[in-house]
Amino acid sequence: MAAQRGEGDGVVTRPQGTSPAGTSPQGTTNSEAPADVRERARAIPEAAVARLAVYLRVLSGMVEQGVTTISSEELAGAAGVNSAKLRKDLSYIGSYGTRGVGYDVEVLVSHIERILGLTRKHSVAVVGIGNLGHALANYGGFPSRGFPVAALFDIDPDLTGVPVGGIPVDHIDDITTVCAEREVSIGVIATPPQAAQAVCDRLVSAGVQCILNFAPVVLQVPDYVEVRKVDLAVEMQILSFHVARRADEAAGDVVNGIGVDGVVIRP
Amino acid sequence: MAAQRGEGDGVVTRPQGTSPAGTSPQGTTNSEAPADVRERARAIPEAAVARLAVYLRVLSGMVEQGVTTISSEELAGAAGVNSAKLRKDLSYIGSYGTRGVGYDVEVLVSHIERILGLTRKHSVAVVGIGNLGHALANYGGFPSRGFPVAALFDIDPDLTGVPVGGIPVDHIDDITTVCAEREVSIGVIATPPQAAQAVCDRLVSAGVQCILNFAPVVLQVPDYVEVRKVDLAVEMQILSFHVARRADEAAGDVVNGIGVDGVVIRP
């Protein structure tokens, strides 16, 4: 079973856990034209991929503001990273900058989109149309970024046929046919935790190979399926850890009566 | 400004970006009793903290099932990690296992809770009671894990006073007084992206030092504030990247007519 990644791995983490759990044994390929692109894509570190998505969002904003050129320093500032890291990240996808000038925003956007596979459409299915499922189905941020929500599923017969965010809910039992019909490539699990593994299994047998899981459970999937998880309780607990650590530090400083300079708990 | 961590960095996380951007200069503390606990807490890698939260969830399930003792191998399986990693993670918080036997589930639970700071209560405020905010306010998983939702805020006057999930929504202008009154320690941002930085600034001046951000923006905060972000579009794009990579590999293999054995795209 493949390990799943997410948040802090923050993360998160990712996240966060980042070993590319044997998606495939390295087949020595040696075709001519697309080979370098493939090799390159394969070589991009997971951490860099996550940041590329962030750069893409920032750059899209820049395009809308009419910015045509940007330096690594500026982009790094806007994305909240070190500029050396940014340049290294961009170097994984090729050399598209101009020394002395910076990067052409549109060129960069199109190359990042290419690397992230955003030139294809990725239809999304949401399973579990409860509180969270409703929010996801209504969320405009998915379709606008190339991830149209194409199907909704629930086990509750009262929901079947009811349109949410413009799409009628299908019964979970129809998952295989509907997913095939609408070419769903990403499944989102928003069911109660008890149902998550079963739903996951059904998604996998329906041919879905990418899963985003909101249920607080560790899903078991075959190696060829990619799972990412979003676990809000875990996020909260990481924040809690930092609160505790900071409180302990403060307590220690008070005990010592030292009052370490530079530490500002609340300025 | 502190960098913010989240997802995958995954693995996330990171999850992902994981450098402890100078929350404080290392003050050399040397008090006696609690010093080792503090030193230890400080030394736990972020990635390990995220996993400890997962172990805790799994262990809580075990307690309910009446399991009293568990080996690293079993727990690792249930948490989806390698058993060596699990043991190392647990070693960061101390030596509470019994060689030849395993770990006492309840002992482990209480120590992880202590390290994660879950012995204190962490009140949560949600800002932006729209689609997502409603789901979060109604989510039972927060209070049940020691994160009571104590306040809700929105800018929409029509929402003010309306109870959501049992708590009446307050106007964003009252954020400082209400947060102080209810001792809010974690702020959750679920507003549109345009409003996120302003909301973040208000949370920070209200004394909130931990922020969980759902808006797709990079927040700028002072060093002493801890930000974690949940960015669903980024998660989707990471999944998309893997689809693309896999498709490229498959294409390459087909071009070569090799058909690398062991690669199962869809079994």
Next chain:
DNA sequence: TCAACTTTGTGCAAGCGTTCACAAGCGGTA
């Protein structure tokens, strides 16, 4: 054309995090 200046792309070293592998320690058994 040339020099001064700006910014990219990257080799390299240091720092983390993961994994291996095994000694140390514990419980059970004869």
Next chain:
DNA sequence: TACCGCTTGTGAACGCTTGCACAAAGTTGA
């Protein structure tokens, strides 16, 4: 008590990620 089998805890090696620092490569202006 002495032995055996099992499981923990961790030193050490490895590999990924980060950040520095600088040569290479471009622009601008004279």
